Amino acid sequence: MAACPGRRGEGGEPVTAARTGAIGVIGAGAVGQSVAMLLAAGGWCESVRVVSRTGLSARALVTDLEDMRQVMGSPVRAVHAVNPGQLVSCEAVVVCPRAEFINAYRTNVRMAGLNANAPVIVALARTLAHYQGLVVMVTNPVDVMARLFAEVSGCPRVYGVGSNTDTARYRLTLADVLHVPAEDVEGHVIGEHGDQAVVCASTTRVNGRSVDVPVGWVRRELADRPARINAGLGRTRCGPAGAVIAALRAGLGLEDRVVELSVNHSGRWMGIPLRFTAGTPSVCLPRLDAAEARQLVAVDVKLRDAYEPLARLHVPVRPSWEEKPAVTRTATCITTAAQAVTVTSNTPVVTDWALRYFGPWWNATSTAAADGPQVIADVNSDRVTEITQRVADHAHEKTVYANASMLFDRDDDTVLASQPDDKLAYRAEPGGPLHIYGCEDVPVALAAARLAREAVRGQLMADGWSILHASAVVRDRQTVLTLGDKGAGKTTTALLLARAGWQLLANDRVFIRREDNRLRVLPWPSAAAIGLGLLEALDWYDQVRDRVQRGEQLHPTQHQKVTDALHSGSRTPLWKESGKELKPQFFPDQLAVWLGLTLATEGHAAHLLFPRIAPGAEPALLDEDRSVEAGDFFTAGTEDRYPDVFGLLPAALPSTGPLLDLLGELPRHTLRFGHGVKANIGLLKQITELAS
Numbered sequence: 001m002a003a004c005p006g007r008r009g010e011g012g013e014p015v016t017a018a019r020t021g022a023i024g025v026i027g028a029g030a031v032g033q034s035v036a037m038l039l040a041a042g043g044w045c046e047s048v049r050v051v052s053r054t055g056l057s058a059r060a061l062v063t064d065l066e067d068m069r070q071v072m073g074s075p076v077r078a079v080h081a082v083n084p085g086q087l088v089s090c091e092a093v094v095v096c097p098r099a100e101f102i103n104a105y106r107t108n109v110r111m112a113g114l115n116a117n118a119p120v121i122v123a124l125a126r127t128l129a130h131y132q133g134l135v136v137m138v139t140n141p142v143d144v145m146a147r148l149f150a151e152v153s154g155c156p157r158v159y160g161v162g163s164n165t166d167t168a169r170y171r172l173t174l175a176d177v178l179h180v181p182a183e184d185v186e187g188h189v190i191g192e193h194g195d196q197a198v199v200c201a202s203t204t205r206v207n208g209r210s211v212d213v214p215v216g217w218v219r220r221e222l223a224d225r226p227a228r229i230n231a232g233l234g235r236t237r238c239g240p241a242g243a244v245i246a247a248l249r250a251g252l253g254l255e256d257r258v259v260e261l262s263v264n265h266s267g268r269w270m271g272i273p274l275r276f277t278a279g280t281p282s283v284c285l286p287r288l289d290a291a292e293a294r295q296l297v298a299v300d301v302k303l304r305d306a307y308e309p310l311a312r313l314h315v316p317v318r319p320s321w322e323e324k325p326a327v328t329r330t331a332t333c334i335t336t337a338a339q340a341v342t343v344t345s346n347t348p349v350v351t352d353w354a355l356r357y358f359g360p361w362w363n364a365t366s367t368a369a370a371d372g373p374q375v376i377a378d379v380n381s382d383r384v385t386e387i388t389q390r391v392a393d394h395a396h397e398k399t400v401y402a403n404a405s406m407l408f409d410r411d412d413d414t415v416l417a418s419q420p421d422d423k424l425a426y427r428a429e430p431g432g433p434l435h436i437y438g439c440e441d442v443p444v445a446l447a448a449a450r451l452a453r454e455a456v457r458g459q460l461m462a463d464g465w466s467i468l469h470a471s472a473v474v475r476d477r478q479t480v481l482t483l484g485d486k487g488a489g490k491t492t493t494a495l496l497l498a499r500a501g502w503q504l505l506a507n508d509r510v511f512i513r514r515e516d517n518r519l520r521v522l523p524w525p526s527a528a529a530i531g532l533g534l535l536e537a538l539d540w541y542d543q544v545r546d547r548v549q550r551g552e553q554l555h556p557t558q559h560q561k562v563t564d565a566l567h568s569g570s571r572t573p574l575w576k577e578s579g580k581e582l583k584p585q586f587f588p589d590q591l592a593v594w595l596g597l598t599l600a601t602e603g604h605a606a607h608l609l610f611p612r613i614a615p616g617a618e619p620a621l622l623d624e625d626r627s628v629e630a631g632d633f634f635t636a637g638t639e640d641r642y643p644d645v646f647g648l649l650p651a652a653l654p655s656t657g658p659l660l661d662l663l664g665e666l667p668r669h670t671l672r673f674g675h676g677v678k679a680n681i682g683l684l685k686q687i688t689e690l691a692s
Contacts, residue, residue, distance in 0.1 A: 020252050022047045022079075024087030026124060027097035028057035030234070031138050034241030035094050040065045040076045042245070044254060045091070047077040051084050053097060084127045091421075092248055093131065095124060095149065096138035110140040110194045114306060121145050122314045125152035130381040130439045132388065132420040134251040136161060136244050142193050143262040144306050147269040151315050154381060156389045157420070159251065160262030162193025163271025164243040166222060167260045170199060173221045174213065180206055187213075188260060188286055189222070191270050191299035197222065198295045203286040253279025268300050269307070280392065334452055336362040336522055336601075337511075339459035341452050342371070345444070346378045353445035354452060360588040360599045361505075361523040362456075373455050374433035377448035383437040387425035388418040399643050402450055408645050415646050422447070428646040442556055450642065453525060457511075458648040465513045465522070466656055467634040472510050472521055472603070473502035479521045479603035481510070482611060483632055489611035489673055492534060495597075496681050499538055503600035504591060509634065512605065514658050519605035527555040528591055529583040532562070536571045537677050540595055544584065545569065547594060555585035608668035609687065617674045619683040624670040628663040630656055 023045045025036050032050070039048045048065065052058035058080050065078035087093050101116035103109060117139050128135075131153065137146040137160040146160030166189035175182040187204030189197050199222075201213035229236045249255040256278065262271045265283055274281040288296060331344040332354040343354045351366070358364040396409040401419065408417035408426075417426040423439040424447050434451055438444035457467075470481040471494035480502070482493040491507045498504040507529075511522040535541040548554065548566045559582045561574050566584065574582040591597045610626040633656050669687050673680045 019044050019046070020254060021045065021091040022049055022087075022089065023248065024049045024051065024081065024084075024090040024093040026051045026084055026087070026093065026095050027139075028052040028061045029096065029098055030237040031096045031240050031244070032094070033061055034237040035096065035138075035244050036061060036065060036078070037068065038241055038245050040068055040074055040078060041072060043074055043076060044249075045076055047079050049079045049081040049087055049090060051081045051087065055080070055082065084124055088128065088131055088133075090133055091252055092134035092136065093128065094136045094138060094244055094248070095121070095145075096244075097121075097124070098139060108195050110142070111306065113140050114144065114310075117145060118148060118310050118314065121149050122152050125149045125155075128153055128155065130154045130385060130423065132156065132384070132423040132439075134248065135159070136247045136251070137262070138240060138244060140193070141306065143270055143303050144310070146262045147264070147303075147307055148310055148314065150264065150269075151311070154385045156385050156392065157251065158263075159247055160193070160269075160271070161240060161243040161247055162262060163188075163190055163197070163260035164246060165239045166193060166197050166271075168239065168243070169222055169225050170218060173218055173225070174204070174206070174211075177214065177217075178206060178211065188273050190260060190272050190285070191296050192303060193262070193271060195223070196295065196299050196302055197271075198288075198292055198299060200286045200288065200292060202289040202292060250274075250276035251279060251281075258284065268303075270296075270299055270303060278398070280396070331367045332358075332364055333367040334358045334362055334364050334456060336456060337460060337463070337465070339456050339463065341373045341375060341455040341459075342367065343375045343377060343448050343452050345376070345448070346380070347441045347444070349441035350377045350445045350448050353442075354449055356587060356589055357449045358452070358525050360592065361525045361601060363601075373459070375436065375448055375452045375455060376433045377436040377438075377444050379439065379441050379444055380437045381423075381439040384418075384423055384425045384439055387416050387427060387437065388420060391416050391418045391425075399645060401643060401645060402447075402641060406645065413647075417645060419447075426646070430647070434646055434648075446556065451646070451648075454642055454644075454646075454648045458650060460511055460522075461653060462650040463513075464654045465511045466654055466659060467524065468510050468512045468628075468659075469508070469632050469634060470510055471507050472505035472523070472600075473497040474505050474600035474603035475502050477603050478606035479505060480607045480609060481521070481605055482609040483628060484610055484612065487613070489613045491528075491530065492613065492673065492680075493609055493611050493684065495530065495534065495538060496677070496684055498597045500681050500685065503598045505600040505603055512659060513654075514662060517662070519659065519662050521603050521605055523599075523601065525588060527557060527585045527587060529585055531573055531581050531583045532565060532571055533573045535584065541571060544594060554590070555587050558583075558585040605663065605666060607687075608663065608666050610668065610670040611673055612671075613673045615674065617672055619674050619676070619679045620672050621683070621687070622670040622672055625668075626670050627668065628660060630660065633659075 023039055025032050028050055036048050036050055039045055050058040050061050062078045062080045097120050099116040099120050103112040105112040135155050135158040137149055139145045142160040142162040146158055150158035170189045171182045171185040175185050184207050188200045191198040199215050199218055201215050204213055226236050246259050247261055250257050250259045258273050258275050260271050260273050265272055273284050275284045329344055329346055330348045330351040331342050332351040333342045343351055345351050355364045391407050391409050394409050396407045399406050404419050404421050406417055406419050408415055413430045415428040422443050424443055425437045427435040436447050470483045471490040473480050473494050482490045484490055494507050506523045509524045513520050545566050562582050562584050592599055
């Protein structure tokens with residue numbers, strides 16, 4: 001195998017504009033301080049969350065970082081996290097604590113902390129068990145500690161820095177000897193971050209040409225260089241911190257590059273070069289001559305000998321599947337328009353969620369049977385780890401599903417997928433059930449509801465139903481459909497009419513099919529988003545706030561800023577940087593229980609409305625003849641929230657031509673709303689009375 005190229009990004013200069021979420025740093029010592037400072041100064045993460053053993057050093061570091069942020073105008077916030085468990089929502093966690101011990105070693109100095117640091121790392125691994133983000137281990141002996149953390153925690157993406165720093169020192173040393181820029185040197189140090197590190201001299205190149213490497217002198221310099229730093233500063237800090245930043249940027253997909261990291265490769269944990277492309281690593285070991293190969297074997301033996309006593313002490317023996325206790329499974333059957341799917345789970349949270357989510361609009365019942373199409377949604381962290389690792393290790397595709405990154409791999413029509421941010425994994429086979437696995441019950445319940453709806457959606461579309469981008473209300477089975485672009489007032493219209501006594505069928509989209517000469521309409525079950533300003537205008541704000549303050553929960557997809565606003569009493573609309581409004585998210589049953597609305601389960605299209613909102617204007621009918629168009633329907637090309645990763649939708653979608661013909665025959669009005677609720681309702685009553 002050819003040697004890996006140098007550290008330049010494959011596309012040229014690294015992309016510094018890319019940003020990511022929070023990064024956690026455990027340990028506020030020399031390296032932790034330097035990592036946090038580089039993150040805060042770099043500007044490419046949202047925040048740095050710092051944890052330390054006593055909390056004193058973490059608070060001090062956060063205060064220092066706040067000063068730096070103010071001076072530099074950095075967008076990166078510094079946050080003191082009370083305990084490591086608060087880092088589970090971070091994109092990545094850097095582990096660099098150091099136990100108190102006296103290092104009297106003259107050789108193998110990094111092994112001196114083996115027994116002292118192991119309990120610290122084990123405790124952190126248990127706290128962060130099955131964390132799905134990126135973990136970068138710094139604590140020495142880093143190769144052993146990375147493996148210990150990975151095997152105790154079950155985390156799928158654990159990397160140890162060390163060989164990265166050694167490689168940088170090697171290139172600097174050789175460049176100094178040969179009087180060339182370090183950027184002209186291509187070569188690696190692999191294996192252990194320690195005395196037995198393997199210098200890959202046989203494949204080292206300078207300006208593309210092989211060179212004679214003074215290996216003995218290089219080895220002495222690799223040991224002397226950190227010793228000189230320690231003698232003057234007490235600890236190495238900047239070099240290891242730089243290695244951490246390189247690992248983070250590569251592992252988070254912010255920069256394509258080669259990084260030498262300690263990782264499990266073919267059952268051996270040691271430092272090797274990894275080529276990261278969009279966050280996905282591939283091994284690119286250089287060729288080794290016979291002597292280098294023997295050295296690498298010796299490194300493996302040394303690291304295994306150091307690890308095995310710790311494993312016997314700290315790594316639990318995982319029971320086999322047969323030894324696990326039986327779990328009582330529950331099931332919920334979801335049906336509408338003669339189509340059905342059954343959700344089964346090893347936790348009732350998932351099936352109860354399906355009952356609550358689908359019951360108000362479709363038909364959902366508890367059942368003991370599981371015939372027909374199934375979504376099997378289990379809390380099983382081992383399966384999450386297994387599938388996530390398998391997807392990461394193979395060539396895979398990327399998409400965004402329900403606003404979260406998804407990686408997926410198709411192999412002989414079997415689809416494996418993972419959403420690391422949500423700690424979810426999926427498996428789908430042709431003709432078989434769709435399996436969902438997660439580490440916590442609520443994310444599994446959310447995923448099960450989404451995909452159960454997608455499964456029914458596929459059945460409905462195969463039976464001739466289409467999806468129309470419209471809100472809908474019903475009276476005497478006669479349905480008023482409201483259409484328009486985002487912000488036109490579809491939800492406002494539906495809620496105004498529902499508040500005036502109509503039944504709410506949908507707030508954003510509906511299923512629609514021609515039956516004889518009528519258009520039958522079904523709801524699309526979903527959480528309902530109602531802005532703070534609209535809640536206030538409809539006199540619902542105070543009653544919603546009272547319930548939230550009493551501890552009742554809205555839908556968990558709601559942004560924390562919205563919850564905070566309800567607690568504080570703020571009625572000011574909230575916005576993302578993208579311009580999208582952040583809104584309270586209601587379960588379907590909360591529309592009835594909290595807001596007093598009546599929900600409908602179906603109807604027949606009878607009237608079309610095309611509103612627009614003009615603040616300050618008087619409500620009025622407009623002399624415009626807008627009609628339903630092909631772009632008002634959802635297709636595989638326009639559906640951006642739920643791409644068909646698992647093949648749940650039919651290959652050919654029903655034609656919308658016949659629907660457009662019938663919709664074109666319905667009475668329709670274009671209208672303008674102001675911000676006066678009573679006046680708007682008056683206009684709607686006038687129109688709907690004309691329609692009836």
